[in-house]
Amino acid sequence: MAAKANPVPSVWARQQSAPDQPALSRTAIVREAIVMLDADGIEALSMRKLGARLNAGATSLYRHVATKDELMELAVDEVAAEITVPPAEAARGGAGWRAAATEAAESFRATALRHPWLSAVLGQAGLAYLGPNLMAYSERLAALFTAAGFPEPSRAIDTLLSYAIGMSTTEAAWLTTVARSGETEADFIASLMPAAQQAAAGHDHLTDAYADAAVHAVLDPVAIRDAKFTYGLDVVLDGLAMRLPGQDLSGPDSPDRP
Numbered sequence: 418m419a420a421k422a423n424p425v426p427s428v429w430a431r432q433q434s435a436p437d438q439p440a441l442s443r444t445a446i447v448r449e450a451i452v453m454l455d456a457d458g459i460e461a462l463s464m465r466k467l468g469a470r471l472n473a474g475a476t477s478l479y480r481h482v483a484t485k486d487e488l489m490e491l492a493v494d495e496v497a498a499e500i501t502v503p504p505a506e507a508a509r510g511g512a513g514w515r516a517a518a519t520e521a522a523e524s525f526r527a528t529a530l531r532h533p534w535l536s537a538v539l540g541q542a543g544l545a546y547l548g549p550n551l552m553a554y555s556e557r558l559a560a561l562f563t564a565a566g567f568p569e570p571s572r573a574i575d576t577l578l579s580y581a582i583g584m585s586t587t588e589a590a591w592l593t594t595v596a597r598s599g600e601t602e603a604d605f606i607a608s609l610m611p612a613a614q615q616a617a618a619g620h621d622h623l624t625d626a627y628a629d630a631a632v633h634a635v636l637d638p639v640a641i642r643d644a645k646f647t648y649g650l651d652v653v654l655d656g657l658a659m660r661l662p663g664q665d666l667s668g669p670d671s672p673d674r675p
Contacts, residue, residue, distance in 0.1 A: 427490060427547055441473050443481040447491045454492060454534045458593070464488070489538055494548030496535055499528045502557035505564040514565030515654050521558065522581045522650055529585035533593050536586035566661055573657050580653045584646055602638040 449470055453462050464485060468475045482488045501524040508514035529536045546555070555574075562570035595605045610627070617623035 427487070441471065441477055441481070443491070446471065446478060446481055447488070447495050450488055451492050451495060451532070455532055459489075459534050459538065462488075490548065493535065493539060494550045496528060496532045497548065497550040497554050499531070500524050500554055502554065502561060505557075505560035508561050508565040514561065515658070517561055517565075518577060518654060518657075519650060521561065522577055523646075525578070525581045526585050526588075526646060529582075529589055530592065533589035536582050536589055539582060567657075568660070568662065573660065576653060576657060580649060584649060588642060588646070603636075606638060 446467065450462060450467055453467065453470070462485070464475045464478050464482075467488075468478050471478075482491065500521075502521045503517040507517040546552070558574045558577075559570055562573045567573045592602075595602050598605050600608065614624070614627050617627045
C-alpha cells in the first residue's frame with residue numbers, strides 16, 4: 418500500500434472544520450489573537466491564553482486553528498488587508514510608478530508599526546503567502562510594476578519589500594523597546610544618549626554621529642525616523658529606475674562604453 422502523502426503544513430491547505438460553538442469562529446479567534454499580539458508580542462500568545470480570553474477551551478480553538486503556526490498565518494493575512502497599493506494605472510507613463518511604489522512602501526511601514534510583530538514573522542509564518550489578502554496584495558504589486566514597464570517585476574517587488582520589511586523590523590523593535598521603558602521616545606533617547614556617547618568614545622565618526630543625533634532625535638524623533646526611511650527608499654527607487662528599459666546600466670569604465 419502506498420504511503421499516505423504528508424499534508425501541506427499550512428492553514429490554507431486544510432479544510433475548515435464546522436463550528437462547535439455559534440459564538441466561536443475562526444474570524445473571532447484571529448481578531449482576538451491580533452489584539453494580544455499588538456499588546457504583548459509573539460511570546461505572550463498561546464492557545465491556552467487565547468482560549469481563556471474567548472471563554473473557550475483550547476480544544477474548541479483547535480477545531481478552527483490546528484496550531485499556533487496556523488494562527489500566525491491567519492493573523493499575518495488578516496493585517497495584510499490594511500496595506501494599500503495604488504492601482505496599476507498610477508504607474509503608467511513618466512514617474513508615476515515611483516510615487517505609487519513610495520505609497521505602497523509607506524503603507525507597508527505604517528501597517529508594520531501598528532502591528533510591531535508583523536515584519537519579524539512575515540518570513541517565518543509558514544505558507545502565509547497563500548492567504549487571500551496577501552495574494553491580493555502581491556497581485557496589486559505585480560500589476561503596478563508590470564504597468565511601470567519593469568521587465569522582471571517580481572525582482573523589483575522583492576527589492577522594494579526587502580527594504581520595507583527590513584527597515585520596519587528594526588523600527589518596530591526600537592518602538593517596542595521604547596514602549597516597555599514607559600518613557601516617551603524623546604525622553605528615552607535623552608536617557609540613552611550618555612551611554613551611547615560613552616560607548617562611541619574613541620571612534621571619531623561615531624562620536625560625531627551620536628553628537629548630532631543627540632540634538633535632533635530628542636527634538637523630533639518621529640521626523641528623524643520618517644526621514645531615515647524616506648532616504649533609503651529613495652536610494653532603492655533610484656536603483657530600480659535604472660532597470661527600466663532604455664536606461665544605460667554600463668559604468669563609466671565599461672569596455673562597452675564609447
